[in-house]
Amino acid sequence: MKKLIFFLALSFSINCAKAQADSPVAITGTPIEMLFPQGKSKALILSFDDGRVADRQLVHLMNEYGLTGTFHLNSNKLGTKDYLTKEEIKSLYKGHEVSGHTANHPGLTSLSKIDVIYEVVEDRKELERLTAYPVRGMSYPFGNTNDFVIETITGLGIEYARTVGDTYNFSLPTHFLKWQPTIHLFGKTNYIPNDTANDSRELKAFYQLTTDFLKAKTLALFYVWGHSWEYEGPGNKWGEVEKFFKMISHNPELYYTTQISLVDYINAYKNLKFSVDKTMVTNLSSINVFVKINGKVFTIEAGSTKQLN
Numbered sequence: 001m002k003k004l005i006f007f008l009a010l011s012f013s014i015n016c017a018k019a020q021a022d023s024p025v026a027i028t029g030t031p032i033e034m035l036f037p038q039g040k041s042k043a044l045i046l047s048f049d050d051g052r053v054a055d056r057q058l059v060h061l062m063n064e065y066g067l068t069g070t071f072h073l074n075s076n077k078l079g080t081k082d083y084l085t086k087e088e089i090k091s092l093y094k095g096h097e098v099s100g101h102t103a104n105h106p107g108l109t110s111l112s113k114i115d116v117i118y119e120v121v122e123d124r125k126e127l128e129r130l131t132a133y134p135v136r137g138m139s140y141p142f143g144n145t146n147d148f149v150i151e152t153i154t155g156l157g158i159e160y161a162r163t164v165g166d167t168y169n170f171s172l173p174t175h176f177l178k179w180q181p182t183i184h185l186f187g188k189t190n191y192i193p194n195d196t197a198n199d200s201r202e203l204k205a206f207y208q209l210t211t212d213f214l215k216a217k218t219l220a221l222f223y224v225w226g227h228s229w230e231y232e233g234p235g236n237k238w239g240e241v242e243k244f245f246k247m248i249s250h251n252p253e254l255y256y257t258t259q260i261s262l263v264d265y266i267n268a269y270k271n272l273k274f275s276v277d278k279t280m281v282t283n284l285s286s287i288n289v290f291v292k293i294n295g296k297v298f299t300i301e302a303g304s305t306k307q308l309n
């Protein structure tokens with residue numbers, strides 16, 4: 001009896017394997033790889049928090065090098081000491097993304113639900129008035145979040161939120177509301193006061209990671225975050241900022257993006273509608289999407305259906 005069961009099981013698995021080999025259904029297992037816009041495999045996000053006056057110099061430098069940024073602002077702080085004025089927000093950040101950082105910069109994990117909602121919605125509302133477009137993302141003050149905060153901001157029109165839990169790798173976010181960046185600009189330099197040995201180690205590691213990214217051959221997102229005010233004062237780092245910008249600017253292999261544009265692109269990719277056998281695909285979005293299938297790159301034009309063979 002045992003032998004018979006074994007024989008039946010064996011012949012069933014052989015037949016299944018044969019059916020898979022003969023049937024077009026087998027190609028549903030074909031891996032489909034997302035590429036960034038223009039078929040690029042590397043993307044760069046530069047993201048800065050707080051909206052202090054030093055953003056003027058930072059944005060000027062970024063514009064000079066043709067770089068795009070996402071700037072997370074505290075609307076109730078604007079117009080106070082060391083912060084930008086409300087009047088300059090729209091013109092200063094033209095071509096960049098203005099995003100939320102809560103109205104007053106409290107640690108959200110210790111607030112009540114209504115206060116979290118107020119901080120996020122009030123910030124969105126005021127920044128939208130200043131920029132004249134919907135503000136759809138944020139970064140958490142102090143990078144702090146938890147399940148309560150995430151659940152509370154869900155449904156408030158926030159499509160992504162960044163923490164400060166650096167990954168030191170180039171992976172894409174697995175959860176838009178728990179988005180971990182790659183690295184703080186210049187690593188943890190100046191985290192320990194007057195420790196020059198630590199600073200030089202951190203700086204070296206930061207540039208090594210930048211070089212690794214520029215050499216990467218697989219899909220890679222380099223997400224660098226920081227604060228413009230960190231480059232002021234006695235340890236003036238503007239020269240270092242410019243050195244980094246020179247390293248990463250005007251590179252035809254890179255897709256330079258704001259955070260929300262990348263969210264929109266990933267969503268467009270996730271919403272592609274494939275046929276069962278993966279030989280056809282419909283792109284319902286208004287964004288051209290690029291995919292790689294069996295080593296071949298396809299452009300799925302916005303609003304079109306494409307044959308993939």
Ligand SMILES: [Zn+2]
Nearest residue numbers: 049050141142
């Ligand atoms: Zn902050």
